[in-house]
Amino acid sequence: MLHALLNSSRGLAYVWKNEAAFRQELMLFVFLTPFAFLISERASDVVLLLLSLWLVLIVEVINTSIEVVVNRIGFEPHELSGVAKDVGSAAVMLSLLVAFLVWSVFVFAYLQQLFAW
DSSP states (O other): HHHHHHHHHHHHHHHHHHHHHHHHHHHHHHHHHHHHHHHHHSSSHHHHHHHHHHHHHHHHHHHHHHHHHHHOOOOOHHHHHHHHHHHHHHHHHHHHHHHHHHHHHHHHHHHHHHHHH
Protein backbone atom coordinates (compact mmCIF):
# COMPACT_ATOMS: atom_id res chain seq x y z
CA MET A 1 0.00 0.00 0.00
CA LEU A 2 2.82 2.41 0.87
CA HIS A 3 4.63 1.55 -2.37
CA ALA A 4 1.49 2.31 -4.38
CA LEU A 5 1.08 5.61 -2.53
CA LEU A 6 4.67 6.58 -3.34
CA ASN A 7 4.21 5.69 -7.02
CA SER A 8 1.02 7.73 -7.18
CA SER A 9 2.70 10.67 -5.45
CA ARG A 10 5.51 10.62 -8.01
CA GLY A 11 2.95 10.52 -10.82
CA LEU A 12 1.03 13.48 -9.43
CA ALA A 13 4.27 15.40 -8.90
CA TYR A 14 5.20 14.71 -12.53
CA VAL A 15 1.92 16.00 -13.96
CA TRP A 16 2.01 19.03 -11.66
CA LYS A 17 5.54 19.90 -12.78
CA ASN A 18 5.19 19.11 -16.48
CA GLU A 19 1.57 19.64 -17.48
CA ALA A 20 0.22 23.19 -17.54
CA ALA A 21 -3.23 21.86 -18.43
CA PHE A 22 -3.31 19.77 -15.24
CA ARG A 23 -2.32 22.78 -13.14
CA GLN A 24 -5.02 24.89 -14.80
CA GLU A 25 -7.67 22.22 -14.30
CA LEU A 26 -6.64 21.75 -10.67
CA MET A 27 -6.91 25.50 -10.08
CA LEU A 28 -10.37 25.41 -11.69
CA PHE A 29 -11.30 22.60 -9.30
CA VAL A 30 -10.08 24.61 -6.30
CA PHE A 31 -11.86 27.76 -7.51
CA LEU A 32 -15.19 26.04 -8.21
CA THR A 33 -15.34 23.86 -5.10
CA PRO A 34 -16.91 26.54 -2.83
CA PHE A 35 -19.49 27.29 -5.52
CA ALA A 36 -20.51 23.61 -5.52
CA PHE A 37 -21.62 24.07 -1.92
CA LEU A 38 -23.30 27.38 -2.71
CA ILE A 39 -25.44 26.22 -5.63
CA SER A 40 -26.37 22.80 -4.27
CA GLU A 41 -29.39 21.88 -2.23
CA ARG A 42 -28.29 18.36 -1.34
CA ALA A 43 -25.02 16.63 -0.53
CA SER A 44 -25.50 14.40 -3.57
CA ASP A 45 -25.53 17.53 -5.76
CA VAL A 46 -22.19 18.65 -4.30
CA VAL A 47 -20.76 15.20 -4.93
CA LEU A 48 -21.94 15.22 -8.55
CA LEU A 49 -20.49 18.68 -9.19
CA LEU A 50 -17.14 17.79 -7.62
CA LEU A 51 -16.97 14.39 -9.31
CA SER A 52 -17.43 16.05 -12.69
CA LEU A 53 -14.32 18.12 -11.93
CA TRP A 54 -12.39 15.13 -10.56
CA LEU A 55 -13.17 13.33 -13.81
CA VAL A 56 -11.36 16.05 -15.74
CA LEU A 57 -8.28 15.66 -13.53
CA ILE A 58 -8.32 11.88 -13.82
CA VAL A 59 -8.61 11.93 -17.59
CA GLU A 60 -5.84 14.55 -17.82
CA VAL A 61 -3.54 12.26 -15.82
CA ILE A 62 -4.37 9.33 -18.12
CA ASN A 63 -3.80 11.52 -21.18
CA THR A 64 -0.40 12.52 -19.81
CA SER A 65 0.52 8.87 -19.32
CA ILE A 66 -0.37 8.17 -22.96
CA GLU A 67 1.76 11.10 -24.11
CA VAL A 68 4.71 9.98 -21.98
CA VAL A 69 4.59 6.44 -23.36
CA VAL A 70 4.32 7.67 -26.95
CA ASN A 71 7.27 10.02 -26.40
CA ARG A 72 9.25 7.17 -24.81
CA ILE A 73 8.83 5.14 -27.97
CA GLY A 74 10.20 7.94 -30.12
CA PHE A 75 9.83 11.53 -31.20
CA GLU A 76 9.85 10.89 -34.95
CA PRO A 77 6.47 11.52 -36.56
CA HIS A 78 4.28 8.45 -36.83
CA GLU A 79 0.60 8.29 -37.68
CA LEU A 80 -0.31 6.03 -34.75
CA SER A 81 1.61 8.21 -32.27
CA GLY A 82 -0.40 11.19 -33.44
CA VAL A 83 -3.63 9.22 -33.20
CA ALA A 84 -2.84 8.10 -29.65
CA LYS A 85 -2.16 11.67 -28.54
CA ASP A 86 -5.22 13.01 -30.36
CA VAL A 87 -7.49 10.38 -28.80
CA GLY A 88 -6.13 11.19 -25.34
CA SER A 89 -6.75 14.85 -25.99
CA ALA A 90 -10.28 14.05 -27.14
CA ALA A 91 -10.90 12.20 -23.88
CA VAL A 92 -9.89 15.31 -21.93
CA MET A 93 -12.16 17.45 -24.09
CA LEU A 94 -15.09 15.09 -23.50
CA SER A 95 -14.52 15.13 -19.74
CA LEU A 96 -14.46 18.94 -19.83
CA LEU A 97 -17.72 18.88 -21.77
CA VAL A 98 -19.29 16.62 -19.15
CA ALA A 99 -18.16 18.97 -16.37
CA PHE A 100 -19.46 21.98 -18.29
CA LEU A 101 -22.86 20.36 -18.85
CA VAL A 102 -23.22 19.24 -15.24
CA TRP A 103 -22.24 22.66 -13.91
CA SER A 104 -24.49 24.42 -16.44
CA VAL A 105 -27.54 22.51 -15.26
CA PHE A 106 -26.87 23.35 -11.62
CA VAL A 107 -25.96 26.99 -12.25
CA PHE A 108 -29.07 27.49 -14.37
CA ALA A 109 -31.27 25.92 -11.68
CA TYR A 110 -29.61 28.06 -9.00
CA LEU A 111 -30.08 31.26 -10.99
CA GLN A 112 -33.65 30.31 -11.84
CA GLN A 113 -34.41 29.81 -8.14
CA LEU A 114 -32.50 32.95 -7.14
CA PHE A 115 -34.35 35.19 -9.58
CA ALA A 116 -37.63 33.18 -9.55
CA TRP A 117 -37.86 32.93 -13.33
